[in-house]
Amino acid sequence: MRKIKYKKGRKVQPTLLEYTGVHKQIKTELQLFVYDTNDLTEYNEFRTEQLQKCFDSSKVNWLNVHGINDIETIKSIGDFLTVDNFMLSDILNTTKRTKLEEYHDVLFFNIKSLLPIENSDNINMEQISFLLKNGILVSFQEKRSDFFAHIRERIRTHSGIVRDKKADYLLYLLLDAVMENFYITIESEEDRVEDLINLSKSNTNPEILIQIEKHRDNFNFLKRSIIPLRDSLYSIKSMKDDNVFNAVEHDNYSFFARLHQKSLELLEQVEYDMTTLDSASNFYFSSQNHKMNEVIKTLTVVSVFFMPLTFIVGIYGMNFDVMPELRWRYGYFMIMSFMFFLLIGMILYFKKKKWF
Known part of the structure; x- marks a missing residue:
């Protein structure tokens, strides 16, 4: 789990473009999907010089960016979409909490993707950001991953209704894919906690208490990540009656309402698991006292x-x-x-x- 560290006395301009993450050696790669119900064009090894030529305003345009340490590439995309620098700064600053922001005709959304690290009690965190504007969706990932592989396949094979919907529905699918990682992480934590509880019934080694506290920190971290996500998804629901901002079609608000409901379920599960950890701690101390x-x-x-x-x-x-x-x-x-x-x-x- 990567902790956010703030440097005391550091003064950074809100519009300063500076990548603050750890994946600074990853090559920035772009992939573009341009599609509608009847047609699909896929561009691999896409370059920012092709933006004007390849984008089609009559179709859905999904530009996926792997690696955000190349400031010039991010700046070129921002200039093409006429996005203000403070939004680009939030994309590059991985210490920012999950948030939703609408400015003029642009919808900005960033989210933390959490996954357990194999053979470790730590949690891996990656920030994923989205820009939605006039049928164009740009997703920014810190590194290459397979979070959206199944969505690409659905687009290629015309499976489901993704090719029949606009870019806002695609944003829903991408957010839903990222939120699935929360379920994977929580399930992994629950399995490890269950093993700890079973171990505590037969072993009073103080190392067990250290592990319990470690997983308590992990659940607290999960909770801190889900709460702003819940608030951001609620804000999208609240846009339904906004006649000024039309980035999300009226019929698609129900999909984002489902994501909001998922976030509530995630929070409830984390709260339950933290209560279970409290019980494990109490059982450990009771065992120690009994002994x-x-x-x-x-x-x-x-x-x-x-x-x-x-x-x-x-x-x-x-x-x-x-x-x-x-x-x-x-x-x-x-x-x-x-x-x-x-x-x-x-x-x-x-x-x-x-x-x-």
């Missing part, structure tokens, strides 16, 4: 067993001249026998009372 109580109980019982024996030994350890038992031939054997039967009697009594 300690059992040890103290055992030590107490042993101490009680030897208290009367110590008392007898203390009496016969006094240096008095007149102690008849000391001169009796069988005194030692009688006292030892008495101490033995006294100990046996106390053990039986404690057993009957179920004190151990």
Whole structure:
């Protein structure tokens, strides 16, 4: 999980174009789909010099960008769409929280894609941003991934209604694909937490508590990522009665309402899992306390067993001249026998009372 770090005293202009992510060595690659119900044109290894020539305003245009460390390429796309620099700055600044913004005729949406790292308790985060304007959708990914592979295949094979819809429906599909990663991440966390809970029932190693707290941090991180996503999706729902901004068709608002409902389900699941983690922590501490109580109980019982024996030994350890038992031939054997039967009697009594 990559934590957001803020440098104290750093002053950055809102319109400054600076990539703040970690994938600075990745080559920027572009892919363009231009399609409608009857036609599809796919451009691989697309270049920004082809923007004017290849875009078709009568069709849906989807430009997907892999790698956003090339500032000039991002600037060229922004100039073509006449997007203000502050939006481009938000695309390049991966420390920004998920948000939705509408400015003039442009809809900007960025989202955090979270996936578990294999053989690790950490979570990988990638920022994905979208620009929607007049039938043109541009998606920006920090690195190449297969989040949208199934959507590309649906476009190529004309599967479903994606080719019959506009760019706003495509945005819904892309957002839905990214949100699926949240389910994968939560499921992975739940499996690991379940293993921890089962382990805590048979092992009181302090390392278990450290792992529980680690996964609690992961769920908190998930929660912080989902809440702004929920708010942004609600804002899209709220645009339904806005007659000024028409980036989303009236009939497609129901799709974004589904995404909003998904975000609520994700939040509820995270809250439930955090409660489960609290139960795991409580169970761990209860096990520790129970183990300690059992040890103290055992030590107490042993101490009680030897208290009367110590008392007898203390009496016969006094240096008095007149102690008849000391001169009796069988005194030692009688006292030892008495101490033995006294100990046996106390053990039986404690057993009957179920004190151990």
